[in-house]
Amino acid sequence: MVRAQGGFIIDMQTTMMGRSALQSPRFYRTLSRTLVALTAIGLVGSIGCRRFWNELKARQLIREAKEFYQKEDYADACPRYEQALQLMPDNLNLKRSLAYCYMAWYKPLDPSPENQALVDKAAQLFKEIMALQPNNRQVQEDLMTLYLNANRYTDAIDLLQQQLQSNPNDPNLLKNVASLYVKANQYDAAFDWYEKWGTVQRDTAEPWYIIGSLAWQKVYCAPARCLDPTLSNEARGEYIRRGIEALQKAVQIDPEHAEAYAYLNLLYREKAKWVDASDPAKHQEDLQLADQYRDKAQQLVEARKKRKAEGPTVSSSQ
Secondary structure, three states: OEEOOOOOEEOHHHHHHHHHHHOOHHHHHHHHHHHHHHHHHHHHHHHHHHHHHHHHHHHHHHHHHHHHHHOOOHHHHHHHHHHHHHHOOOOHHHHHHHHHHHHHHOOOOOOOHHHHHHHHHHHHHHHHHHHHOOOOHHHHHHHHHHHHHOOOHHHHHHHHHHHHOOOOOOHHHHHHHHHHHHHOOOHHHHHHHHHHHHHHOOOOOHHHHHHHHHHHHHHOEEOOEEOOOOOOHHHHHHHHHHHHHHHHHHHHHOOOOHHHHHHHHHHHHHHHHHOOOOOHHHHHHHHHHHHHHHHHHHHHHHHHHHHHHHOOOOOOOO
């Protein structure tokens, strides 16, 4: 025992033991863990606080954006949604709201790059949502609407073909792809897809009738109306052949399909004009068949009118 200045008694053995503990590796390991833990607690608290303020600021921006959106002031609404999304980048509802804002801001008749960029931005947001929610039908429909409003038929077709990968025999999807090819003025591809629809759904005449009616629209050419005046005679003849074959399938499936017979009449007249004009015998045969199909269509239309006028038949058992 040693008496130190000031009257305190110092136990030298205890002091030496304390110094030894302070110098031990175990002490420094414990101290290091403690400092790391305290730092982590502070960091988590800082992150949590930052996240809270970011969300608070984002909510304010969203409220302002909604007010501008309701006033149809999209030039002020969309930037606020953008700022909010920077603060809450994982919020899917916010991404969807911003995509809707871009869609509303887009002007269909404006070809400027700035206007077209709105479509790209909205599409990208919808795709990001679909990547996380691949079965979200509403978002798929929103993206399809976006493409159709912007006349982006190729993008719309790609979207439908992605859906076909999981359901390749869906007749509605096949029909929609075909109709989009028509909008894109790609008739050959449209016919291929209508045929796929007809192959899958064998009990309906509709796809074959559509091919026939489109074939006539493609080949018919008169001074007052000509869809494609640059079409070669060879190509015109191929459309006529394909249209007649499709319409014959349509009336085989539905013998009372008056409209199919009517288009057979029209296509045989085009055949006489473009394909068999130099062969008098075939030319005359085409016109005779056209007359027969015309008469058949008229008979079916009259029969339909008569049934409609008579009303539903009443069963004798009632």
